[in-house]
Amino acid sequence: MIQTLKQSIQEAFKDLFDHSLSLDEVKIENTNPSFEGSFTFVVFPFLRVTKKKPEESGELIGAFVHAKMNEIASFNVVKGFLNFSLTQEYWLSYLGELNQLERLGNKVREPKKIMVEYSSPNTNKPLHLGHVRNNLLGYSISQILSYYGHEVIKANLINDRGIHICKSMLAYQMFANGETPESGNIKGDHLVGKYYVAFDKAYKEEQAQLIESGLTEDEAKNQSKLMADAREMLTKWEQGDKGIMVLWNQLNNWVYDGFDISYARMGVDFDVYYKESQTYLLGKSMVLEGLEQGVFFKKDDGSIWVDLTDDGLDQKLLLRADGTSVYMTQDIGTADLKYNDYHMDQSVYIVGNEQDYHFKVLKLVLQKLQKPYADGVHHMSYGMVELPTGKLKTREGKVVDADDLMEEMHATAKERTIEQGKADGLSTDALNELYETLGLGALKYFLLKVDPSKRILFNPADSIDFQGNTGTFIQYTYARCSSILRNAEHEVTMPGSVKLETSEIDLIAHFFKFDNVLEEAANHMSPALIAQYLYDTAKNYNSFYNQCSILKAETDSLVKMRLVLTRITARMIETCGRLLGMKMPDRM
């Protein structure tokens, strides 16, 4: 349809102005809602070609296209904007097509194999709100890419080694008295996180004492026994010390058990797990290889660096003087391992924008090593979640815990449902499922509707809304559609000719935009575009619902057509909701 319109305009230029335009030059936009019409062609850029005033040019082109295409009911020109309205017949036949579709939305023409790495937690503490945004973004982006037709591998890279892990291990040895998740009746990741915080507390006390005894801050840091112990533990770990390995495995397994529960509740999953402990050695060897090839250089103390000053960056450390690896080292190794496993076209990292620099370096390093996958490395950078007091910091207890948050959302959903008197007639199990669907739906929509690149300010004092532009509103609309479809006695098939109201045309025209939205969302990896579209879908439907009677419409044909509208709305909401990882309730 858009294609035909473009061709007609192309012909109009040929005929009227003897000028050939490529189809790419002809841009069709959606008409601004405050004007009449559905599609708009802006003539301003072509005034040099038409050599006429904007209005006159618009009229000429409009008349030409109108005569040529019988889908076009009318056109109007406002200043340099040529607006086309389509006929009722066209919209009806389009609705009929939609009703036949197995699946809503076009697929990508050239599918790619894409790995999406997300979550990537550290095993020294439980997940917090920041991870929740990461998990939801990663999962949703995977869903969108996959639905659009790409082959997607969801990967989770677990940071299971390093000094931070040793800190919680050390504190566990010192303070835990052998506490286990069972004995303490505490989720494994929370148990380990507790000792990570305990380490920080003990460390701060130690520092305060040292400073009190007359040392400067720097001296105090250097003389810290706790930090020295942690470093020693890291060295022992790298040497494979038996006792350390046992402790390490035990704590990590507790954390994994905890994560599994949180992931399951969030509704996210992974196709493959990588662990830093399995990739850092590979990274080291790649760095040494690069050194041999002369891509990197060695400083006098034996540390290995890459010089990126020609690329506008600084020199960057790749391997410490003592030969131990840094963050970059393991990421180089992981990139290689991933590619050897899957040979994907693109490798997407869902990681916060605080690491923009890191990923710039990583990509450059891989390019310098002439890895075939280097160009496919893409950092999907997103904004941090912050509290009114600033960044989330587990060590300082300034954190919104993921499990607590999900539990609160569930509780609030329960409260609201009971308040509304909608909890009657459902079993306890069904109600619990509903609260979970509503609570998590509100949370997911809240985090995903925001442009990923922007940071989110989360104020724990004001709870996440259940009214207005919220997940609940979307779910409510879905439940409303379901209810109507349940009560319908007619078949949901397209009738013959019926007259469409404005609100009905608006809704159909809105469906028309979905292909475009899906493509944009996939190309930009932006669930926010889907969320926005979902909201508009619900908004349009509710407006229609309030203006038009569906089951009691004047004629059977009207009832059928409106049921089709309802069914497609429900499918659209369900489809888009799935792309965001949101479940839809049949009733609420």
Added chain:
RNA sequence: GGUUCCAUAGCUCAACUGGAUAGAGCAACUGCCUUCUAAGCAGUAGGUUCCAGGUUCGAGUCCUGGUGGGAUCACCA
């Protein structure tokens, strides 16, 4: 200080990548349940798009320079 991202209604966010009179939600106010789910709908009010220039038919969007904020520039991960 270098690099980089951001600044839109009281608050939280949009604006189809340069298009028409900058739109939603929350909060405030006014209507609408004997009728398919009122967690809804319709409406009122709320704006010098941080400031100053520039580019052009046209700028919240692009360029330059300010102001304010975030991130990063570690032998931390």
